[in-house]
Amino acid sequence: MNTAPASSAAAGEPRWLTDEEQRVWRAYVDATTLLEDHLDRQLQRDAGMPHVYYGLLVKLAEAPRRRLRMTELAKDAKITRSRLSHAVARLEKNGWVRREDCPSDKRGQFAVLTDEGMEVLRRHAPGHVNAVRQAVFDRLTPEQQKSLGEIMGIVAEGLQPSEAGADLPWLR
Amino acid sequence: MNTAPASSAAAGEPRWLTDEEQRVWRAYVDATTLLEDHLDRQLQRDAGMPHVYYGLLVKLAEAPRRRLRMTELAKDAKITRSRLSHAVARLEKNGWVRREDCPSDKRGQFAVLTDEGMEVLRRHAPGHVNAVRQAVFDRLTPEQQKSLGEIMGIVAEGLQPSEAGADLPWLR
DNA sequence: CCCCTTTTGTTTAACGTTCAAGAAGAACGC
């Protein structure tokens, strides 16, 4: 019936998760669902925007002249250009971001954080940091925090469409 | 100016994340964003539904008579009843889930996994497991897997609106 | 210079999610 060692046929019987793996995976799904939901709710209530949008403002605040090309911002935030386009349109309506043409590339657009956007960030950063602390860092030992960082780094690296050596594809 | 030790005023200066904490947090956000996106895409392409919907089918498949009360399913999946209502409506249109009245409580509804729904699950589970393995388990050592499970368990527990002792609120 | 391909960013429509409000039955207290 099963010609291969119980759990490893080429593409016949898939390698199901063990009970322990399942427990881990479910904990992961539960935690990420609950946390994203929690942060979305906190920011929506206090700052009037979802977590992702807040993240965009943060990236802009850290960028050289508070501006980033659309494509770069999308890459940084790990979202599609389409999604970013919609998001920036909304943030622009709020007066928190402004678009600017790129002089060197007529297709290009900069998303620029306005003073008003900076102010929103300043006002709501404490609440957000607090939420993150309360939900994550305050509950983990230093070792667990370190582990979490390493693990998430590995997972992210594995899914990154590009990253180090992205322009040297033959090296991969 | 600052009467308290540089980084701990009651509600004055918030406790910002240290550089190391920031690295951890960003790795977390990046990894979860990329992974959820990846799984959504895989399931949408192969099975025609987002990850959350797939999760609902799984919960139903594991339930006693392949059925769960709406409220219970929502709790299990960590989503709101409203969201579930819309989701089940969609899954019902696909013929994967059917609603059934609860005999003992006329307000109640069961969501029931149909044979067709079961079949969809059977057909697409291997691809999904594979995606999860490839993105997560294949990249982590056993120790890291164990850590991940513990950490996510702690975070989830902290955000659970209810759980153990939920009906004994005075004990909390 | 011209053609072809790629990159950049936007748009539209379909879809999913949230929020607030509401209908209907259960549960509780008296």
Place this chain on the structure above:
DNA sequence: GCGTTCTTCTTGAACGTTAAACAAAAGGGG
């Protein structure tokens, strides 16, 4: 039994996201 309150689930509208298609400019050979 009766009124009040709570629970269960749904609805509609506003909002966010996705996917596919597109326009415009840049890049890369010949």
